[in-house]
Amino acid sequence: MSRSILAALMSFVAVAPTLAGDPALRSLRIDTGRTKDGSLQLVGPNSWQQIVVMGETTDGKLRDLTRTAKLSASPENIVDIKSGGWIIPRGDGQTTLTATIAGKTASIKIHVAQMAAPPAVSFSNQVVPTLTKFGCNGGGCHGKSGGQKHFALSLFGFEPGEDFEYLVKEARGGRRILYSAPDSSLLLLKATGAMAHSGGARIDANSPHYRLLRGWIAQGTPGDSTKAPTVTRIEASPRSRTLDFAEEQQLLVVAHLSDGSTMDVTGLAQFEVNDRDVCEVATTGIVSAGRRAGAAAVMVRCQTHVDVVEIVVPLGKTIAKLPAATNFVDDLVFKKLKQLGLPPSELADDATYLRRVTIDIAGRLPTLEETKTFLADKDAHRHEKLVDRLLASPEYAYYFAGKWGAVLRNRRKDPKDETAPTFAFHKWIKTSLEMNKPFDHFAREILTATGKYTDTPPAVWYREVREVSALVEDSAQLFLGQRMVCARCHHHPYEKWSQEDYYGLAAFFTRLEVKDPPPPKKAKGAKDAPAKQMLEVLHKPGQAQAQNPRTRLNVAPTGLGGAVLKIAAEDDPRVKFVDWMTRPDNPYFARTLANRYWKHFLGRGLVEPEDDMRITNPPTNPELLDALAKHIVDTKFDLKQLIRTICTSTTYRLSAIPNAHNEDDRQNYSRFLPRRLFAEVLLDSVDDVTGSRTAFKGLPAGTRAIQLPDNQFDNYFLNVFGRPDSSSACECERSNDSSLVQWLHLLNSPDLQAKISKGRAAQLVKDKRSHQEKLNELYLLAYSRPIRAEESQKLQAYLERSANVQRAYEDVIWSLLNTKEFSFNH
């Protein structure tokens, strides 16, 4: 990594010519992100400027020509021009920088001043970001708690004051900083690798970064005065850019300071892209379009400031015909597809849709009856009616109760623990979904639960989510799509949230008492142990506030990005939190729900992961996310309506089979993304097809896996297929990954073999119908579609060839269960 930074920073090897076949250049310009009236200021030897040469071709396309244009300065002795378009001041004066390519020129004036009497290097704005850029203060290096090898820095340099202590004061008299011979300072010797350094050689001794650090030492390691300007924001440019395949674009990052000045921080910023198939970004800030069409976001970070650049790489195919849009979802999805030139797949057939939507809403395969009825239905509104039927079915509530129960951490610590609390909470969730309780009410009842769990079942949430930190982090992740955990101990590295924001949220949860004593022991000689005291959640009146551990000051309850709230001592602050959260204009609540449900049905969130909606993790289709959120607010948080809207959309009905252009698309919904059935659904489906139900200890016979009230019922199948453990608020606990053990189980487990032979196979042998009819029924059961003629022929031949019909049916069922068509929702 260090090598690659060095290589990239020092020897811009990348060459980005105008692309082959480009039309002629029409115009050329030099961008710096901070040119004023055609000129640019560089103050002192520790300043620099990344420039970008942009050309526009006669067909209106932009091209980054920084690394191909010829750059020259006149007079020559004012600045040095490094490869890649990095301008370093050399002497006081004024010069004209000119870029020349293909007969076009562009120029800017550069003023260089104070080379002899340089201004102090800024510790916070220059030194610390340099240490961050080269990874010195990363969590694996000196930034980890306690530092590395007796040299500590604050994590990612979020606490420059502490860093100054570490670097300058703590090291006083040591060799870390040598004022008499700056180049012999350990700080530099280690950083360049001149002296053995476990972290390797990270900063080249000929680089401007080295010069900066050295300059700071030579100046006597000045600290920041209280009047020193601070960075108020950073701005990356271009804001957005459409790139052709293999095209490159150098980004520029400008810091705006509190005194109104600006500085180039391209060389200090860190860059990261959220979809590396669409484009890559080098440490230098050069974005290169990859091999796949789509949109990506480049996150730009400089200390506590972040910005995002949108990159679009269109496929550029003409879309001959789009299927008819059903609702606003399709309008916005298709708009994006048109922008990308990405033709969508065709509509899936009715059998595929039936199986797909039944699995997604009800967590099961369609029954034989349902399949026969639906495939015979010619009603134009049969899809809408099907969705309504499924939403009214008890399985819908069970399936989604399982989904919510897992992230609401409805679990027993030990499988031997009493089941009453988890069962009660599960029942409450299920009933809420069944009666279609508006989602804001659902959230409110959980977050404000008060009393004994027998009266208020959502009080069970507080069993696992009891500490203030857990309450902050879980509620933020569940309902606001924000991961706050980083901000507990330091400024969130990829968000605007600071510890102040964290403890503002924490304050809402400080007037809470959760009583859940361990079960009393049986007294000697007594027949039974005394009854266990019931879990109870209480509000303790008093001033709600939480202490920010860094400032040691109390913070009043404050919604994220909201106003500080005044809450009377007798009021439960949690109520105010929910009031803030569920207001129609709350920017997080409805969008988080929209994204979570979108992912459930479409296989990929508009933001991924679905509960990490950072500003640096923008949605792939922001308009669609906004529209879905607005729809949720407009319908008063009606969950069933949200599902109806998504599942009846044309987008949801698209086939999973790719066309010639969209097989790589995994983010724009140009086709349905196939995914493996969730563990519980897969087990139930195996049971349905084999006609033999799995038994769960302590539950009535016939209980389906999706009906399990909590996830502590031991089952190997569910474990290997990635059932969540309900031990965090993260949907990521559920694993849909494939593994060898899963297939060993499906192919070869004694359990499964027993199910196949005992249940359906035995029945089929006794069944007097023809093989053809029986095979068709198996296909309807397993795949919700009639068997095709060629499939029927092959399988009939197999059955007829076999000496043992029962065994032959077992083989057929085994084969069906082991296909992708079975284990995937497609």
Place this chain on the structure above:
Amino acid sequence: MISIFGNESTKTCSGINRREFLRVGGLALGGLSAASMLAGQASASTGSSAFKDKSVVLLFLQGGPPQIETFDPKPNQPANNRSCTGFVQTRLPGVQFGGTFPRLAQMADRLAIVRSFGSGDASHNQVPVLTGNNRMRAPMGALMARALGGNVNPRTGVPTNIVVIPEAIRPELQLGQPTGGFTIQDVLGQYIPAGSLGSNFEAFLPAGGGTLMRNLQLRMDRNRFEDRRQLLSQVDGLRRRLDSAPGDLGSLDAFQRQAHEVLLQSVASAFDISREDPRVIERYDTSRYFVMEDYHRGGPNFNNLVNQSRATNLLGKQMLLARRLCEAGAGFVTVIDSCWDFHADGNNPGVPAGMSFLGPQADHAIAAFLEDVQQRGLSDKILLIVTGEMGRTTNKGGNRGGTDHWGDLTPLLIAGGGLRMGQVIGESDRPGGRAISRPYWPVNLLTTVLHTLFDASEVRINPALLPAEIATLMNNGAPPITELFS
């Protein structure tokens, strides 16, 4: 730099993610990709011609084993510096080991000790030693699997890259969860993943116990299984239709085919040491060295030595399993022996106490392994490496003799593999804290392993014999530990 996108963000400073949960149960075996599956890649079919048909057993003494109390005992140093376990003269003139290694001392002519090896990292970070700091962050076992074109021995069906923890011997063990980077999740999170090589080359963890092992044994006669396989290939229409979008079903398909191979090749018995001659098991058995339950939850030492709660007396049997797996066709078996962390703080013992039970067990287990391997004529076929993620500071402090992490020197024992034995390589300074001869680092260990497994001169002439990234490591990487090859 931590990544802000993708899977990393599901992991927090304090949390572990779901994938790791699954690994803990021994359930996610990672990807075992059959060689045949990769037949389309030139490397798979040709890699064998550079392959010298050897296996590696890496015994990882995890926690930071002291270099002084193992193989560099410094008899002439002050009391708090020299080996606190005493000294034992080896068969090599002038060479002594720490006092808990009498059996190894007797076979020192069949060992190579490197006294100038350092992991370069003074934290419980096993990645440098496991990977030699290669760019792919792939442990050596994963690199071997990659070089052989797949993670299953095509002849025997046994996985190439395997990690053996005590639970592979006793699946029912419920070992504790030590603090600070020592939980089994933390540990396996470093050993199992294959870095950028991807999950196909992750290590197999045979510790899932019952159902998994049962599932490994084919349940029906082979003809019927073959019939089913035929049938399945005929009915899976969707796979064919979606094949053009490999991201959707691709890896799934690979796993399914691997499962077929594993089943057809009766792999399960390779993991079952009870099939060994009882006298062989007895020779390996180390259970008499200490009562491991003393260190586990509920035991008398649990409260003051919580970080010893993964200590077991099963190392001998783990080494036996490693030998058995190598014979069955495994390529790289990593055996983990935990708890070599001797701070003498509230969680760990000091050096004297820690060495008193871990040292003799290691001596016995390594010696039994080497004797067995020699009797079977496999000494040149199996390379044994014994090391840890770092060494320890030279001076023991306090009345309990605590020491801290030290990355500049790390114990390293090498045996077999056809390399030059009976030598001490390198020299440390007087206190035993730094190399005064040419230092060796994990990157040299990595190339040592590669040069043992693959014919370096063949690869130099024809790099295409191996996947490019591995050929580059051999041809342009750091030199191996040259003394072993002279």
